[in-house]
Amino acid sequence: MIQPCVKGPGRPGARPIRLALAIVPVILVSACATYHAKPLPDSPDLADAPPALQVPAKQLTVPGLQPHAVNPAKGLDMTDVVLLAVLDNPNLKAKRAQAGVAQAQLLKAGLLPNPQLSANFIHPTGGPPPLYNGYSLGLMADLTSLITRHASRAAARSNRAKVNLNILWQEWQVAQKARQLFIQARAQARLADLLETQHRLNKQHYQRDRKALKQGNATLSTTSADLVTLVNANGQLRQLERQRNQTWHALDALLGVKPGVEPRLTGAINIHPLSRADFQSALAKLPERRPDLLALRAGYHSQEAKVRKAILKQFPALSIGPTNGSDTSQVKTVGAGINLTLPLFNHNQGQIAIARATRASLRQSYQARLDQAANQAHKLWREVRIRSRQLHQLQAHLPLLKQTTTAAQRSFAEGNMSAGTYINLRTSLLSKQIEAIRLKSSLQQAQANLETLLGMPLDTPAANQAAGKS
Template sequence: MRRAILIVLTLLAGCATYHAQPIAPAQLARQFEQRSLASDDLRAFLAKALGHEIQPWPVARWNRQMLTLAAWHYSPALDVARAQWGTAKAGVQVADAIPNPVLQLPFQFATPNPGPGAPFIWGPALDIPIETAGKRGYRVDQASHLSESARLTIGNEAWKVRGQVRDALLALYAARVRAEFLSRKAQALEQVVRMVGKRRSVGENSGPDVDAVVLVATQAQADLAAAQSARQDALAQLASAIGVPVSALDGVQFDLDELGTAPAAPPAAEARRDAIFHRADLLASLADYAAAESALQLEVARQYPDIHLGPGYTYDTGTHKIGFGIAGITLPIFDQNQGNIAQAEAKRKEAAARTAALQDAILGDLDHALARYRASLDAVQLSARHLTTARHQLDSQAAGFAAGDTDRLTLTQAKADYEANEMTHLDAVVAARQAADALEDAMQRPLEPEPASESLTEQESRR
């Protein structure tokens, strides 16, 4: 009896225990407010992702790659995806579990006593389930494919976060450069207003001419204020994409020079290959289909009943009996699991249709994005030629002013007009970058190499 108690206590000692982990909203808010681009945890994450120490720290100027890694470190969406992968990995362990035997302790009192011994019938027995037809293996396969799908979802979420950072940086770049152009334009127009006002005072200009110039100058000031407001909005958008408070970006310098150019469009065949073989959501959909295949195999295997062995010992009113029989076998007479098999087949067809539809949508988006990007590059080239012509005209006005052939008012107005041409060219460049971003999203591959961003999924799989 003592030995049995010892065995039971040993088994109970191996059981897991519960540890409470309450969530306090106030604590979560404090943790969010304490996030910054100078934390030691972020530095360690960047060093691991880039493969080298980060010196100096904090970083003097943050480029798109570094900000993307910071977003991957802080992103709540990625935290959810990682947690879901952890749940899926635990599902593999659940699927691989071997069913426990069941201990049976029957007890009967016999009266009148038919035997020579005590009037009791008792004794321990076991019900040992044995799965047949490879059910456990199919179950593990299904859980493994679902785990792979969850792992690939991390890469898909990471690409979305990268896109949010990229869009915010482009908005910040456009607002900053536009504000520079508008500031110079507003200054030139202020000078024009003063000069036109002086001419009016001596009778060289009429009132409507002055009012028209003042109206244009006022509009330039309003546009400048809008650009400055857009810069603040872009900073808030960037902070949200990274997962830090806006105050964490105070005083941070950004390297946005690369956003002023657009890379060449890739060949259509190469872009199509990247879209098919590198889209994380398509690969995850294929993993879901493989899981549906395993689920169907499992339901087919469940047509074959499991075996329950029932060894045991019985004391029967003085007689000792040892049993080696089979505790039970389910007979597939009324139900051969046909309903579950049909449902699993339907789910496999559904998974196949979903994968095919996703691939068609990806290829359609890719063709549209590639055509749009090529057209936007042509528009940038045309805008650049127009800007060059405008620059020649401004230089000609400046030369005329130096030679005394052009007055200061005409030259200043030409400077304001040139800034307007600069903004038109900026709009073309920003539109090209947006088209490039749409093309990158269609392929889920950067048009320019970014080694650290390409290996995120592999990094996460080793966490």
């Protein structure tokens, strides 16, 4: 016959269980985060025009950029374009959101492991009386997580630094792209004026020779050559029109404004040539200045911490904590519990091998990027020197060509020179001026690229003024 349990006052066997069941839900509810939906946008977020703003220093992370007021109504200089690109570029906004993920990962790495509460309730169903409800309570803490916590936080801190440095490198490249597009847009505007002038002269020459051909004063071969020259000039204009459209479209996208917005560009191009000493000094400091190299170094340090964590986790997983209980005869006990994982077959050797191999891979990646950066810098340095020498040689001949063309204009006006000879001289001058503009633009872009490759601060008027004061 089954004997009923003794039901004493308050049922001491169930009281701790009820207390645990009452406390646990309160703790769980108090720690819960709430969910809020974040729907995706359904329309482009592009501005109608570049905004007018005052950029504070705290928003500027790219070296060389200084606090600056931007007023598109007065035109945008190169510094304005760089600032707007760095602040408003849509891709950079998306990249900056990654910093929040890295910060959250650091928060997660620093959290202490939650203790584990265990509770058992025992209700006797038979046996000699008196019988009582039994229970057991245990509270266990994972010591392994405490042992590896420092390494986890070190890995997360280095990963956060890597993410921030990668964002900085992206900002640096956007700033460089903004300078490049500014240089291209300004050069293409000057080229358009010269090509229009060249096209007009070629058209006048062709019309004059065509009229002379009808009068029997010119040959068909001469008129045909004039037509070919005119068609070529027209082709250059159309090609430049397509190039300008591509440049403005890229610049609008970089600034985060709607396509077709063409703000007025003003001001000088603030890029100064590097001396050989400056180049060698910057090249020697390359690992300390290039954000992408610093990011790879931070990633390597993060992996170093992961290797330490993997080694620490080769030891047995250990959890300890106090226990409390009462059996069905109401004998109460207090003690300590321990959970130990015996590393007989798996002592984390696989994870250690993966962590070490990843570290070796990151080391080689860093070395490869450093070698590539040095090679690219040397190559671009030689290109800058070649283009600079070619531009200097071309500009040395332009004054004499201008003087010759001016003298030819007087001779043509006095009737001492044929129209064909004069037009050819004017066309030659325009061709050399066009070549000089293109060569100077390519030189300035190469100089800007070299500064970026070397990790040098942006060359802006405010930066130069600050450097002068220091």
